[in-house]
Amino acid sequence: MKKAAKKYPRIISDYFLRGYRINLELNKVDVLEHPPRPAECIYRSPLGKVGFTIDRALLAEALECYYGGTSQPSHEETPISTSEQRMRERLGQDISRIFGRTLLAGSGFGELERFDNAYEETLWEYVAELRYTSHLTSTASSLFIYLDAELTDQLTGLIKGPPAPRMADDPLDNIKHLPVRLDCVLAQARMSLGQVLGLQVGDILTLRLKERVDVRVNQQPLFRGAIYEDDGTLFLTSIESVKTP
Secondary structure (H helix, E strand, C coil), rough: CCHHHHCCHHHHHHHHHHHHHCCCEEEEEEEECCCCCCCEEEEEECCEEEEEEHHHHHHHHHHHCCCCCCCCCCCCCCCCCCCHHHHHHHHHHHHHHHHHHHHCCCCCCCCCCCCCCCCCCCCEEEEEEEEECCCCCCCCEEEEEEEEHHHHHHHHHHHHCCCCCCCCCCHHHCCCCCCCEEEECCCCCCCCCCHHHCCCCCCCCCCCCCCCCEECCCCCEEEEEEEEECCCEEEEEEEEECCCC
16 A cells, blocks of 8 residues: 555645645555544445545645635634535545555446444454645645455455466476576677767667577577568567577
8 A cells, every 4th residue: 555655646636636726745654554543434345345534624624625715724623514524525435436546556446335334343454544734734634544354355366466377286397387588689780889889869770680580598599580570560480490519
């Protein structure tokens, strides 16, 4: 989660800037194993449950800027209003979707539905805290995204990808599955050191493709072939084995 957030440090900040005219600067990203406080919004997705909480100062600023206010929002500890509850719900849905797409490189958590069940306790596996500083109020605030155990397991499997195919028990068969890099030199030119040092960006060298090219593995010739072009793509054909002493 830290890696994904640091890879796209402006993705949530840009959301606030586009939708609420709030310029936020990301200060830090922490991954917590114990929730610092209960989740204010809980959603169910096809992968599991995700929760959301936002500091009151940032919530009030988003509400003030959304409705066109110009004064700095109040930080008085008054009961949360209906407008703030609606804004928190909206932010929770949007930011949870953005966070999911960031983790899964575009696919996301899937459809999010509000989960309200006072009789079922949700156990959170991890909590991501993203701390921002507002350029308008110079106030540092955090938003928290909660992931339950089911969602964490699903994310781990999706990020790691499918398991590698199991190799056969025969060591010789295992060796045959090892990746090998093939090198093929299409053209060569002999130049003096002075000519090489005098090359500039954009210079063009006239080269002629070889009639036969050597294909090497670890600098050792393996076979010899010819190059031909078809629809803008180069192909290697006419393979001849190279005898090595």
